[in-house]
Structure formats: C-alpha cells, structure tokens
Amino acid sequence: MSFHLIDIKDANELQRAAILDITRQFELTTKKIHDIKQHFINEMHKGLEKHGNSLAMIPSYVPGTPTGKEIGTFLALDLGGTNLRVCQITFLGGSEIKIKQQKYKVLESLKTGEARALFDFIAESIDRFLTDLGDEHNDGKLDLGFTFSFPVEQTAINKGTLLHWTKGFAATGAVGKDVVELLQDSLNRKNVPVRVAALVNDTVGTLLAYTYIIPNALMGVILGTGTNGAYVEKVKAIKKLGNFHFNSEDMIVNMEWGGFDNERKVLPITLFDNKLDRESINPRAQIFEKLISGMYLGEIARNVIIHLIDSDLLFKEIHFQFSNITYQRINQQWGFETAYLSRIEADLTPNLDNTNSILKNDLNVYESSLTDRQIIKRICQLIGIRAARLAATGLAAVITHRKAVESGCSIGIDGTLFEFYPHFEQRIRGTFDELIGSNADKIALGLARDGSGVGAAIAAMMAAKNRE
Ligand code: ADP
Ligand code: MG
Numbered sequence: 001m002s003f004h005l006i007d008i009k010d011a012n013e014l015q016r017a018a019i020l021d022i023t024r025q026f027e028l029t030t031k032k033i034h035d036i037k038q039h040f041i042n043e044m045h046k047g048l049e050k051h052g053n054s055l056a057m058i059p060s061y062v063p064g065t066p067t068g069k070e071i072g073t074f075l076a077l078d079l080g081g082t083n084l085r086v087c088q089i090t091f092l093g094g095s096e097i098k099i100k101q102q103k104y105k106v107l108e109s110l111k112t113g114e115a116r117a118l119f120d121f122i123a124e125s126i127d128r129f130l131t132d133l134g135d136e137h138n139d140g141k142l143d144l145g146f147t148f149s150f151p152v153e154q155t156a157i158n159k160g161t162l163l164h165w166t167k168g169f170a171a172t173g174a175v176g177k178d179v180v181e182l183l184q185d186s187l188n189r190k191n192v193p194v195r196v197a198a199l200v201n202d203t204v205g206t207l208l209a210y211t212y213i214i215p216n217a218l219m220g221v222i223l224g225t226g227t228n229g230a231y232v233e234k235v236k237a238i239k240k241l242g243n244f245h246f247n248s249e250d251m252i253v254n255m256e257w258g259g260f261d262n263e264r265k266v267l268p269i270t271l272f273d274n275k276l277d278r279e280s281i282n283p284r285a286q287i288f289e290k291l292i293s294g295m296y297l298g299e300i301a302r303n304v305i306i307h308l309i310d311s312d313l314l315f316k317e318i319h320f321q322f323s324n325i326t327y328q329r330i331n332q333q334w335g336f337e338t339a340y341l342s343r344i345e346a347d348l349t350p351n352l353d354n355t356n357s358i359l360k361n362d363l364n365v366y367e368s369s370l371t372d373r374q375i376i377k378r379i380c381q382l383i384g385i386r387a388a389r390l391a392a393t394g395l396a397a398v399i400t401h402r403k404a405v406e407s408g409c410s411i412g413i414d415g416t417l418f419e420f421y422p423h424f425e426q427r428i429r430g431t432f433d434e435l436i437g438s439n440a441d442k443i444a445l446g447l448a449r450d451g452s453g454v455g456a457a458i459a460a461m462m463a464a465k466n467r468e
Contacts, residue, residue, distance in 0.1 A: 002242075003024070003381075003385045003392070003464065004377060004379050005197045005449075006374055006377045006378050007374075007398060008371060009374075011141065011371050011375070015313050016159070016373070017461045018308060018311060018313050019375060019378060022379070022382065023382060025073070025271075025384075026270065026382035026383065026386050027391070028290075028386060030401065030434045032166065032266075032268065033389060033390075033393045033435060034219065034434075035266055036261075036266045036390070036393045036395075037393050037435055039261065039265060039266045040055070040201040040260060040393065040394060041397045041400060043055040043260060043261070044255070044397065044398070045400055046240055048233070048240065048253075049239045049240055050155075053265060054149060054259045054260065055082075055257060055259060056254075056255070056259060057238075057254075057255055057260075057397060058151070058255075058256055059154065059238055059241060059251055059254075060153075060157075060204045060230065060251060060252040060253065061246075061251065061464070062157065062200065062251065062252045062462065063107060063203055063246065063247055063250065064248050064252070065207065065208060065211035065215070065217070065232065065234060065457050066113065066208060066211055066215075066345050066462070068094070068146060068212050069093050069094070069210075069231060070091050070093065070461055071091050071210075072090070072464075073088065073089070073090045074088075074089055074091075074093075074098065074142070074143050074144070074145060074457035074460045074461055075087065075088055075089075075142050075144040075457065076089055076124065076144065076145045076146075076147065076205075076427065076453040076454065076456040076460070077141065077144055077183075077453075077456065078147040078193070078205075078450075078452050078456065079106070079122065080147075080149050080202060080224065080452070081145065081149060081168070081225030081295070082105075082106070083105060084105075084106050084121075084125055085102065085103050085104075085450070085453055086101065086102050086104070086126055087099055087101035087102075087131060087389075088100045088101070089453065089458075090368070091212070091458075097101075097212070097382060097454060099453070099454070100133065100354055102128075102129050102132070104251050105120065106118075106119075112169070112170045112172065113171060113172070114172055114315040115171040115177070115182060116186070117171075118171045119182045119183050119185070119186040120186045120189075122186065123183065123186035123187045123189065125189070126194060127295040129194045130142075130192070141192075141193050141194060141195040142195070143195055143197040143198075143460045143461070143463070144195065144196050144460055145197060145198045145199075145205070145456030145457045145458070145459045145460035145461075146199050146200070146454075146456060146457040147178055147200055147202045147205045147455065149167075149222070149226065149228070149400075149452070150164075150165055150166055150167075150169065151164060151166065151259075152199065152201065154199065157198050157199070157462070157463045157466075158176055158180050158197055158198055158199055158463060159180055159195075159199070160178060160179060160180065161177065161178055162174050162177060162435035164282070164285070164396060166226060166282060166289070167295055168192075168281065170297065180196045180303070183196050184196050195461040196254025197459075197463040197464055198361050198456065198459035198460045200452075200456050200459045201228070202222055202228070202251050202414075202452040202455075203222050203230035203254055203255075203452075203457075204230045204241065205451060205452035205454070205456045206220035206222060206412055206414045206448050206451040206452050206456075207219060207232075207252060207412060207451075207455065208220070208222065208252075208449060208451075208454070208458040208459060209412070209453075209455035209458065210218055210264065210410075210412025210448040210451055211452065212280030212458060213446060214410050214446065215448075216232055216396070216410070217396055217409070217410040217411065218402060218410065218411060218414050219232075219395070219400070219409070219411040219412070219417075221391075221412070221414075222410075222413075222415050223294075223414075223416075223424070224293065224294055224414065224415030224416050225291070225293060225294050225295045225415075226256055226286075226289050226295060227288070227289050227293040227391065227415075227417075228255065228258055229255050229395070230252050230253060231252070231255070231398050231402065232252055232398065232402075233251055233253040233402075235248065235249055235250065237252060238253065241436050246249070257289075257396050258286040258288055258290075259285065259286055259287070259288065259289070260287070260288040261287060261343040262286070262287050263413045264283060264287065265421050267288065267390075268289075269287070270411055271303075272300050272304050272307065273291060275298050276300055276303060276367075281381045286412060288394070291386065291387060291390055292384070292416065293387075293415075294338045294416055295338070296338075297340075297341055297384070298336040298337045298338040299333065299385050299404070300383050301340075301341055301365060301376075301379050301383055302330065302334075302335060302336035304379045305330065305333070305336065306377060308335075312403075313370055314328045314372050315365065315367070315368055315369075318367045318368070319368055325335045326364045328364065328407035329362070329363045329365075330363050330365065336363070337364070338362070338421075340380075341380040341383065341421070342386055342420055342421050342422060343355075345377070345381060345421070345422040345423070351370060352377060353466060355376060356368060357378060359373070366368075374464060377399045384427070387424075388421075388423070388424050388428050388431065389431045391428060391430040392430075392431035392432055392435070393431065395443075396397040396431070396436055397421070399436070405436055405439050405442075405452070406442075408439070409442075409443060409444070410443025410444040411443065411445050411446070412446050412447075412451060413445060413446070413447060413448055414447070414448045414450065414451050414452065415447060418447065419447060425445060429445075453463075
C-alpha cells in the first residue's frame with residue numbers, strides 16, 4: 001500500500017531538497033515496521049517477565065471481561081488528560097447501558113499544583129454531580145470505578161501506586177502514593193458517600209466497556225491525548241506474578257505502550273521529535289506516545305514548520321515590510337494544535353483555502369503562497385501517516401503475540417485521533433496489510449467512544465461482586 005502525499009509542483013530546488021529530506025526522515029519502510037513489530041513482541045515478553053521494563057506490561061487484576069448480561073447502577077470517574085468526567089451508569093443486561101454524565105475541565109494549575117488540591121477538586125466534582133442528579137440512590141455508599149489514565153503499579157483491583165505522571169500532569173505529592181487512597185481521603189474529608197471500588201487504566205476500561213457490547217474482544221486502545229493499549233493475557237504468561245493465585249485463567253494487562261522503546265533501539269527519531277522531547281516535561285520518556293498521540297503531533301508539525309521558516313524555505317516570497325505576518329503564535333510551544341493537522345489533511349480545495357484560514361485566523365500568518373500551504377499539508381501528512389503506522393505496528397505485535405492472526409479478533413479504540421483524524425483507520429489498515437498480509441481482513445476495529453467510564457463501572461461491579 002502506498003500512502004498518498006500531496007504533490008508540491010512549484011517548489012524551487014532548495015525547497016524540493018528539504019521536502020525530500022524531511023519526507024525520508026518521517027517515512028517508515030515496510031522493513032522498518034517489521035523490525036519495530038518484532039522488537040515490540042520481544043519487549044512484551046520482557047515486560048511480562050520482570051518489573052521495571054520500559055514496556056511495563058502492568059497486571060490489572062481484572063479477571064477477563066464481562067458477558068454483557070450483568071445488571072446494576074455504578075459511578076465512574078475518568079481522569080483522561082484534558083477533562084474529568086463523572087458518570088452514573090446503569091447496566092440493564094442484554095448489552096444495554098444507560099449513562100448520565102458531566103464533564104469538568106481540569107485547569108493547568110491543578111495539573112501541576114499539589115496533588116491534594118487535584119484530588120479535592122475531583123471529590124468536589126463528584127459531590128456536585130450527585131447533587132445535580134438528586135438522591136435517587138442515596139441508600140448507603142455508591143461504588144465507584146476510577147479510570148486513571150497514568151502509569152500505575154497495581155497490587156489489587158482497588159490499590160495502585162502512581163509510577164510517574166504523563167500528558168502534562170506534574171502534581172506534587174502523588175508519585176509513589178496509592179491513588180485510590182488519595183481519592184478516598186478527599187471523598188471522606190468532604191463527606192461524599194462514595195466508595196472507590198476499582199481502579200482501572202483507561203485502556204482496561206475501554207476494553208471492558210467494549211466487551212460488554214462485543215464479547216471476547218482482544219484489545220482496548222486509546223488514541224487521544226496520549227496513547228496506550230490493554231489486552232487479555234493468560235495469567236500463566238504473566239511470569240512476574242510468580243505463583244500468585246488468581247481466580248481466573250485470564251487477566252487484562254495494561255501495556256503502557258507509550259513507553260515502548262524509550263531506549264530508542266528501533267524507533268527512528270527525527271530532529272523534530274528530539275526537540276519536542278527535550279522541551280517536554282518528561283524528556284526521554286513516553287517516546288512511542290510522543291510519535292503518535294494528540295498531545296504531540298501538532299508540536300512536531302510546528303517544529304518542522306519553524307525549521308523551514310528558519311531555513312528561509314517557507315513564507316519566503318512575502319514582503320515583510322508591508323505584510324501583516326507575525327510569528328508570535330507559531331513561535332509558541334504547543335502553538336500549533338493537532339486539530340489543525342486534521343483540518344489541513346481534510347482540506348481538498350485546490351488552493352488549500354481551509355489551510356489558509358488556519359494560517360490567518362489561528363496563527364496570524366496573513367499571507368502565504370500556495371506552495372507554502374502545500375508544504376505545510378505535506379508535513380501534516382507525513383506526521384499523520386507515521387503516527388497511524390506506528391499505532392498499527394503495536395496492534396499487529398499484540399495480535400501476533402496472542403496468536404490471533406489466523407482466527408481474527410476485535411479491537412475497541414477510543415480517542416479523537418481514531419474518531420476524527422482523516423484516514424487514520426485506513427492508514428492503520430494499510431499497515432496491517434504489510435504486517436499481517438491476507439489475514440488483515442479478519443481484524444475488526446471498532447470505535448469504543450468514551451468507553452473508559454463504562455469500563456470503570458464494570459470493574460466496580462466486578463469488584464463489588466467479589467466483595468459479597
Ligand atoms: P483524552 O480522552 O485522552 O483526553 P481525547 O480523545 O479527547 O483525549 O483527545 C484529545 C486530544 O485530541 C488533544 O490532544 C487534542 O489536541 C487532540 N484533538 C482535538 N481535536 C482533534 C482533531 N479534530 N483531530 C485530531 N486531534 C484532535
Ligand atoms: Mg477520552
């Protein structure tokens with residue numbers, strides 16, 4: 001499969017050379033993705049054998065997946081990256097679900113302030129949600145499933161230590177602590193009648209929610225602010241659990257795949273990725289995530305764009321003396337949003353008018369040539385294609401490891417990239433063709449929108465059932 005790139009007809013020789021060079025840096029050949037896939041499988045084995053691997057392979061203590069017949073009402077909480085979601089979820093059996101939910105924006109000051117303030121804010125949001133809901137279910141404590149989308153080392157379904165923050169969070173006093181305890185303390189202090197019954201990673205939640213609808217799905221994946229995947233593993237394959245007794249043959253494993261190849265053994269990292277990484281709050285960490293997810297793609301594009309501006313290859317023909325051009329926005333870290341990449345990739349107008357409107361209205365670049373806009377579109381395509389191909393490579397590795405190539409399998413995917421980024425799914429599929437061949441058709445990819453909330457409630461239900 002070839003991935004279509006925009007033709008830049010009127011570029012001059014220097015521009016051509018630069019575009020060719022950048023294209024080469026971002027391209028992943030079929031051989032390269034095969035190598036990455038193999039390394040991914042090796043790293044999965046290592047992560048299952050010992051703690052502390054960069055591909056962490058964290059046991060979730062969630063025994064397999066639901067049948068779709070379960071019933072009951074539970075609360076769920078989802079701290080995703082951009083928003084905090086509080087939901088009340090009623091399972092009606094027959095794969096049917098009723099959801100009431102509310103979103104609360106997590107302010108930057110809370111992400112990087114004291115952890116206690118962050119958890120107090122969460123408890124207050126739950127309290128507000130319950131008040132708005134009225135007290136339909138206020139007999140005794142409500143069980144809550146907590147989706148916490150950061151790397152946590154779990155030791156039970158309701159116990160887990162935060163390893164480190166990702167995705168722009170850096171609240172102090174949380175790393176090394178049990179996040180269930182932090183939340184329960186805040187709830188108790190504020191007299192909110194809620195028991196935190198289960199802690200699940202959002203990928204685990206996505207998988208659980210998906211399996212309530214599509215039983216026996218193999219994987220849950222996030223392609224949003226960050227990226228990660230969880231899958232159903234045989235307990236006996238999780239060697240680092242030792243001879244730990246577990247009530248099921250299966251356990252869901254949270255891979256924390258954002259940290260895959262932090263050692264940079266196979267991933268081809270460009271200058272532009274390195275700049276992003278160095279300027280990020282977690283340098284040398286989450287390298288795979290930084291090449292794939294929504295938080296980062298815009299910034300990589302910005303790095304390429306400013307490199308071309310600095311090389312005098314972009315916005316060159318503009319007469320600055322008389323123009324309205326200002327680089328203020330484009331100079332700013334995170335000033336180029338991943339949503340712009342989506343809109344630019346979707347821009348099929350011959351003059352790239354929509355791209356022009358982003359340049360003008362969002363970036364205050366009031367003048368550009370068609371060639372400038374074509375170059376910018378090419379940059380977005382290269383970054384978008386690379387992201388989808390790398391995500392596909394991770395998926396193919398898990399499918400191969402679980403020997404599901406021949407039999408086929410279902411994968412539930414949540415996140416803005418998968419839902420809205422143009423061609424993302426098609427590019428994943430194209431990459432499957434290269435990695436898996438004719439069996440690629442047996443892999444079903446489904447949108448599992450906001451599944452993590454429902455999944456957390458399912459985990460709370462499973463935990464409450466075990467307590468009885
Ligand atoms: P999460 O639930 O992990 O917080 P979401 O799935 O809501 O993440 O995605 C939010 C991310 O998606 C942000 O990083 C944002 O930059 C990016 N984003 C927002 N709109 C778009 C879009 N139209 N196309 C691609 N990415 C987008
Ligand atoms: Mg989400």
